Amino acid sequence: MPIESSLDALDLSALIRPGDTVLWGQANAEPLVLTEALMAQRHSIGRFRVMLGIANSTTCQLAHADTVDFLAYCGAGANRQLADAGVLDILPVHYSQLPTLFASGALRIDVLLLQVAPADAQGRYSLSIAHEYLLAALDTARVVIAEVNRKAPRTFGERWLSADDLDLIVHTDRPPLENASPRIREADSRIAALIAGHVEDGATLQVGIGAIPDAVLGALGGHRDLGVHSGALGDGIARLMQNGALTNARKTRDRGVSIGGVLLGSRVIHDFAHDNPAISLRSSAYTHDAEVLASLDKLVAINSAVEVDLSGQINTEVAAGSYVGAVGGSLDFLRGAQRSRGGVPIIALPSTAGGSSRIVSRLNGPATVARSDAGLIVTEFGVADLRGLTLKQRRQRLIDIAHPDHRALLDR
Known part of the structure; x- marks a missing residue:
């Protein structure tokens, strides 16, 4: 004892x-x-x-x-x-x-x-x-x-x-810590609208953390029978479950239950998850397992990044010399969505940060995700689906979704 x-x-x-x-x-x-x-x-x-x-x-x-x-x-x-x-x-x-x-x-x-x-x-x-x-x-x-x-x-x-x-x-006897709601900017909302167009009714969602994933969840209120299997569950998941858009009814695994590893939000998700059997927390050995993810049909993996280069390499770790991110679970879910029947692997990011382009000719940090694992890259200026594209084709597609002020320099 x-x-x-x-x-x-x-x-x-x-x-x-x-x-x-x-x-x-x-x-x-x-x-x-x-x-x-x-x-x-x-x-x-x-x-x-x-x-x-x-x-x-x-x-x-x-x-x-x-x-x-x-x-x-x-x-x-x-x-x-x-x-x-x-x-x-x-x-x-x-x-x-x-x-x-x-x-x-x-x-x-x-x-x-x-x-x-x-x-x-x-x-x-x-x-x-x-x-x-x-x-x-x-x-x-x-x-x-x-x-x-x-x-x-x-x-x-x-x-x-x-x-x-x-x-x-x-x-x-104290309130647990909470996450403040991220500020959603116009670019985030435009990205969310583009991503929502790639999410079918009945799809299973994996979402990362931050303003863009929150904006995406907010844009999915008109969808039906969505499911979730994710590392983190936040306020946006609770709201989609409350309004009936997220039911987990069509999931090919853990039907009827939202699966996550950690609650990452405010009292909204804490109160909703309390004594609620429709939410189940699992170990990361399960939430991120390759075979588990591959068994989920229409898995839409939505993660963010610091920058993407013109070949499709993705840096999710370092910005302006500071370690701000992680290797994390992006690659696990990108590969899971690639293997999922009807899956969609997505990396979303605003086109600029502090006036600098986030579509770059050369990464300023590590290549966390190899170009061979890239799927859809989304900015507020469009979607570049890199699957099946050559390096030359990727280069043009990525320049097309960069901020217009930076396209000529990237082309040179």
Whole structure:
């Protein structure tokens, strides 16, 4: 049985050792009282390492690098400040590889911090806002510490936790973190309208995060019997389910259920997912699995990028010298949509950023996605379907969807 502790008496140095690697749920799944206590008590523990996902809080500060080594699979959110200061080490792996890395010990997780919903009548704790790679860490971590948050949504998923899975429990009553709604610009809306034209009724959606995916979901309200199988589920998914456009009725797998790995939104998705069996959170070993994705007919994968070059190579990681993105799951879903019967693999991005073209002659960062995996590239000026095109043909199609002010320079 786990030990129960009050916040005042919480002593993490009794469980965390120097040299340990600590992991917690990313974004709004962060167990905030535990992570804040961890940073406050870091000197009594000794030097340890933290593995970060998307950071929606400011828990981890530059000053904490005096005792903490930070690594992350992405530069999203507050991670960017750490990356720009040179104290964040980047793990350049596909999101789908994280469970295998944890399970094999290649990336050892010693201590897992969780935010869970209170136990039900059967004594089962819900993992609440995130399953994704946490399940693999649960099976290998030496120590599991849980913040049992009365306000955390109780969600259905791949696995329930029992008291035997936990070593220490702290009870809290606080609103979980939330994502602010991204500002949708005119270019985002024009891109969304173009993408909506490539989504058939009955299609299964995978959407990334950010303004364009949100705009796309907002443009699909007139569709029928859509489904979803995605890494993240946000407010736009909840709204489509509420208005009847997204029913999962025609999915060729997990019919009737929206599948995701993490809730990434506001109270809108948290409240909608609470005690709702129509939403199921799964491990990233399932949400990003190649065979699972290939089995979903009409899988439309919609992801964003920093830039695309004239051959179709895609950079999703680095912008203006800063690590802002990730290798992430784009390639997993692009390949899944390529293999899906009737699938549509889409990368969407505005034509410019800060006056610079995002369709470029040469990438300014890594080629996260090889040109051989490119499908449809969408800007507010059109759609370039690169499938089956030669390099010469791709060059012209991509110039045609670049901002008009940059087309002549790209052509030269």
